Amino acid sequence: MRSHAIAAATFAAGITLSLGPSALDAQDVAMGSRRVATDNWSYEFIVRLRDRGYLANLNPLVQPYRAQEVARGLLELDPDTLPEPEAGWVALLREEYWREIGRLEGERDVKWGAMVAAGARASTSQRLDPLRPTGEEDVWPWLNAGAWVEAGPVVGEVRLLGDTYLSDDPDGLDPGQRRAARTDHAYVAADFPVASLIVGRLKRNWSRTHTNGLMVSDVSTAYPQLDFELRAWRFALRSFTGELDGIDGLKRYVAAHRLDYQAGDFVVSFGESILYASATGLQVRWLNPFEFLFFDHDNEPVDASQNLMLNLETWYRLGGVVLHGEAFLDDIDVDPDEGQEAEPPVYGFTLGAEFNSVAPWLQLGAEYQQVSAWAYRTPNFVDQYSFLQRGLGENYSDYDRLTLWADLYPQTRGLWVTPVLQLQRQGEGDFRDSIVGGYQGEPAIFLGVKETTYRAGLRARWQPLKYFWIAFDFGHNWVRNKDHVEGSNVTEFEAVGEIGGTIDFPLRRTR
Secondary structure (H helix, E strand, O other): OEOOHHHHHHHHHHHHHHOOOOOOOOOOOOOOOOEOOOOOOOHHHHHHHHHOOOOOOOOOOOEOOEHHHHHHHHHOOOHHHOOOOHHHHHHHHHHHOHHHHHHHHOOOOOOEEEEEEEEEEEEOOOOOOOOOOOOOOEEEEEEEEEEEEEEOOEEEEEEEEEEHHHHOOOOOOOOOOHHHOEEOOEEEEEEOOOEEEEEEEEOOEOOOOOOOOOOOOOOOOOEEEEEEEEEEOOEEEEEEEEEEEEEOOEEEEEEEEEEEEEEOOEEEEEEEEEEEEOOOOOOHHHHOOOOOHHHHOOOOOOOOEEEEEEEEEEEEEEOOEEEEEEEEEEEOEOOOOOOOOOOOOEEEEEEEEEEEEEEOOEEEEEEEEEEOOOOOOOOOOOOOOEEOOEEOOOOOOOEEEEEEEEEEOOOOOOEEEEEEEEEEEEOOOOOOOOOOOOOOOOOOOOOOOOEEEEEEEEEEEEEEEOOEEEEEEEEEEEEEOHHHOOOOOEEEEEEEEEEEEEEEEOOOOOO
């Protein structure tokens, strides 16, 4: 018997609450608004302002945002009345969202836009993660170009991505870039006061910005999906279904639902997702966010393969302290078959804290994350939780990691410097591998030889204008049992950097 009863009951209670009395934001109107891609530079500043109590209308655990949502929060902030560094951050964001701000103020209504962005990333290894170096150093240029149009409640956007790293990524399959590009952020959406509907291809991250969601993240390349959102009072119900790649001749799909409650500086979310492979194609029943996957996923007709996941997230701000956490449960064997050892629990969780009240120019942070060895896969293999072998949640399993950092904000617009200390322990478990011979009696985490990495690094980002940024992360790794080889201890310098720029049209007009 496998039991997720507590999480399922809590999720059911949340849905029931959402059917209670509701009230609409008087400012909401049927106005289409473009989605801010999760790789947009503005998230770097949004997350810091949100941690300091600004932009309180934004849910800190869900991206992408609608541009109009961001603009509405910025309308309440005047850079001339704010201290530094917040004043500089708000000024940069108001430059980015000037169209939406003008639209809300009734001064202008720009119904179209276009953008071109380009840059390059470099790393001392083939990975862009300095904690997991592998392969040789290289430089990978990238280019983005796109356009969007809004008409009443409808918005359409298309963006092409050319990224040379996609073909060299050691953890994912090459998605292909015919004629040097692929569609990356393309959708049609309709926005109304209580609901939104999207069909297209885009990335989403259901977690705090800069932390990969354990159930839904933007690690993988964008995949086709159908998405809708219902909003009432302090509740929001989000749901999507997506089309993935095929494994062993079976087409795979994912469906996920999420119920959020947000009251000021407190957010809690209950979620569930299912990845399934079916010989008959997309299953309509999983489009229904009010159908509890926990109860129904094993009922007839049963798909060829299914992988169910339950999720809980929360975020809370009290003065200058921000606490956040996420936990997912993939499987737990509470009553093994007679004569069988219990299967290990399959889970993951993240705990984090930020401290903003030490000084205006200083922010301290800590985060601990653990993902079990068997996460994101089952013995069926075809339902591994991935798209083109990149994680739909986290991109790795069988590890834990502790990160401590201090963000320092000098008196230079758009600049911060971040000393970082990290400890990561990595087992040999990998969701990209099939489970052979079962896993009863195996440990829940750290299979095989455990690799341990200590890292002392320095990160920095400088963005003086919305049009240009430069960022890097360099430091030393002290590694024990390198590549899971007993006694292989090394010290290595690892670095990752990026430089980029963007320009959009129409150019901002002076008032």
